[in-house]
Amino acid sequence: MSELNNLTIAEARDALRKGETSATDLTMACLTAIDAADGLNAFVHKTPTLALEQARAADARLKAGDAPAMCGIPLGIKDLFCTKGVPSQAASNILSGFKPEYESTVTSKLFDAGAVMLGKLNMDEFAMGSSNETSCYGNAVNPWRRQGSNVALTPGGSSGGSASAVAADLCLAATGTDTGGSIRQPAAFTGITGIKPTYGRVSRWGIVAFASSLDQAGPMTKTVRDAAIMLQAMAGHDPKDSTSADLAVPDFEAALTGDIRGRRIGIPREYRMDGMPDEIEALWKRGTEMMRDAGAEIVDISLPHTKYALPAYYVVAPAEASSNLARYDGVRYGHRAKLAQGDGITEMYEKTRAEGFGHEVQRRVMIGTYVLSAGFYDAYYNRARKVRALIKRDFETVFAEGIDAILTPATPSAAFGLGEMADADPIAMYLNDVFTVTVNLAGLPGVAVPAGLDAQGLPLGLQLIGRPWEEGDLLNHAYVLERAAGFVSKPGKWW
């Protein structure tokens, strides 16, 4: 057997059940890999003691024959998830020192299934960013490098630490969250799989809120099969989240038949952007051919409001963020500024938030405040919500016409260098989400699958978008794409 931390969830599950390895050995292999990978800055709070305790408990369950699929599987958990007694900071200084007294529903479900937490993973502050450069912990680094170069690249964002850790085999899989592309873009930048489920499929309870109508958690894994297995354990109705759907969770792994004959795959013409790199265009074309070769019918479709998704998103998401982040006031948890003589409560709020929030978070909170303020609410916020309804209608129309899944590029480029976008205006960074953000606005499931390498040897991903609640069917399409693409490359170890 190769090194244990290199295993997929499915391989580890089978080996554990056969008694060929133990959860403790798997966990030790991951902890060793993590300690040798500080250069990636992926794990920002390590929890080895807890991990080994959970691993021993998992081994006991395995021995007793009571072992769900995730039992004994070592995971990394994005810092956005509240984990009881373990720092949960959303990569923000305003939550420094915060240790929740409760466990998020997703991590509870994973732990109930026997999963092991290795530690908390780096991310953009409050999940606001596309490069993991807004984190209070410093940048997470992509294990991939351009051929013949040692320039440090971004793992993407906001789930950059999750992507880096999975791609570098520091854990078997990780949790991520996706508000505008924060699972799919980093997955594409690091050659792994990431799925954002249908809005409402996974409980948001105990996940630090960014934009509540868009946020959704999902797995980031080495394979499509692993995504199916882990999503199964994360999903399900939760009375503590009023937007959680009271729907049965089907067997996602059983949906992976590899048969998509006769299925209709839509290729949206509006995703062919001006100035799109040739390599992305060529990858998309190859992906289309793979689906056709698998027996699917390829259909040209139109999603006419695509162009307005990003501006609508950058009204709706900051508006919700300004409201959600109002709770960070220095009273109940986290950072409080040192006050000067005579400072009152307003100064306490203003100084605390100025010190605790980073630049990008401050900007988005203020944009949100502005678009919600008297006189501008209709012009910006209500208009954006109307455009959002039109974007959703675009998808409903093509699905009603019999489209089963939609194939697009995942990102407009491969991973870029850390710091490369520092002088660009914020809009240039926002463009990273151009292919993914429509999916959040419409509440649909979307998955990024690694599909090839660019000329510099960096991974590129394709995205498949599915019908609401049909994650199983979507993952089956992704499985076909994964097998046809045959992506097996791994980053060369330099860290």
Add this chain to the structure above:
Amino acid sequence: MSIDKDTARKVAHLARIAVKDEDLPALAGELSAVLAFMEQLNEVDVEGVEPMTSVTPMRLKRRVDQVTDGGIQAQVLKNAPDAREGFFAVPKVVE
């Protein structure tokens, strides 16, 4: 819509974020750039379209009106920067 220094000051105050006077022009510029990007939305014909309130068409569930937990004062206060005698402590609010 372009944001001037005074509007930037007002927005910062509404958001309860202290911004130094010398930083206001740069902030105004950044906010204006993002708002200019949003102006594209004016090209869309939204006549007769209802603003989206819920991404999935579902009724919010109602729960029974009863106390389900409580008596966890110590846990509630555990992460407070300043807690005294069972309360969150803040600077004087009322003269």
